[in-house]
Amino acid sequence: MSDVIGGIFTSHVPAIGNAIAKGLQDDPYWKPFFAGYRPVQRWLAAQRPDVAVVFYNDHGLNFFLDKMPTFAIGAAATYRNADEGWGLPVAAPFEGAQALSWHLIEALVADDFDMTVCQEMLVDHALVVPFNLCWPGADNRAVKIVPIAINTVQHPLPSPQRCLALGRAVGRALASWGGDERIVVLGTGGLSHQLDGERAGFLNPDYDRFCLDAIGPDPERLTHHSALDIIELAGSQGIEILNWIAARGALGEHVAEITRNYHIPISNTAAATLVLEARDHADRMEQDRRAA
Structure with missing residues (x-):
């Protein structure tokens, strides 16, 4: 059976991609x-x-304001990277975990989630930048992907509670998958930032640390704020925490924190990194170690 090993929660600001392209990691x-x-x-x-199941938000590459699905999932054999205007280097295509995508689609629709199914899908910096951070190296493609896009742009936005429920539905579907893949879940975006309007440059370290502290042991705490509350607390682009909430839902009830990092600012953004290991996976690893 497949094994969900844990989750990675990471910022995806395009300036990171430019820094990587320019070799500024030690700047x-x-x-x-x-x-x-x-x-x-x-x-x-x-x-x-x-395999990586990636919760992220599209930045106008596939969907725009005239057609904005609340939840969309890729079912493609490959996902081509296309620059959406930031001047980032265009990366090699990503291979899709197509059979797993269709299993998730069937399970999510049966679980009353009306997913937009994309048999062709481009990926932008919200997916590519985290891969360049986690698997550094030119076009390193260590895993296949299943991309799941959440609307964080066009109102009305999905509620944090609904995003957590989506993640939990994905977790149930992964548990019922008959393959033997080792699966990591990614939630990308945030944390607090606002790129436009009167509050451009807004950051809220207190809210960011609240998210980092709560998302592992008690993700329900993040759902006590509405989507509009989060925009007030974290800025208009800080609503990308919805991707983190959904990814956390896919990991099951019990997780263990492996590492975290928080740094401000990079490109007017509060940047964070968090790894949570799924306890079911950790328990199996310990049982295998003792058996050996």
């Missing part, structure tokens, strides 16, 4: 941020996942 401005990914990379090297 004083960027070094505290990039240093936070070394434990993530070590964890991934030890766990060796085969």
Whole structure:
């Protein structure tokens, strides 16, 4: 059976991609941020996942204001990276875990989630930048992907409670998958930031730390705020925490924190990194160690 090993929660601001392209990882401005990914990379090297289920938000590459699904899932064999205007290097395509995508689609629709199914889908910096951080190296493609896009742009927005329920439905579907893949879940975006309007440049470290502290042991606490509350607390783009909430839901009830990093600012954004290991996976690993 498949094994959900844990989740990675990470910022995806496009300036990170430019810093990587320019080799600025050890620049004083960027070094505290990039240093936070070394434990993530070590964890991934030890766990060796085969598939990444990625909760993220599209930035106008597939969907725009005239057509904005609340939840969309990819069912493609490959996902081509296309620059949506930031001048980032275009990366090699990602291979899709197509059979797993269709299993998730069938299970989610049966679980009363009306998913928009995309048999062709482009991916933008919200997916590509986290992969470049977690698996550094030119076009490193260590895993296949299942992308799940959440609307964080066009109102009305999904509620945090609904996003947590979506993640839990994905978790149930992964548990029923008959494959033998090792699966890692990613939630990308945030944390607090606002890029436009009177509050451009707004950050809220107190809310960010609340999210980092609560999402592992008690993700329900993040659902006590409405989507509009979160925009007030974290800025208009800080609503990307919805991706984190959904990803957390897919990990099951009990998790263990492996590493975290928080750094402000990078490109007017509060940047965070968090790894949570699924306790069911950790328990199986311990049982295997003792049996050996």
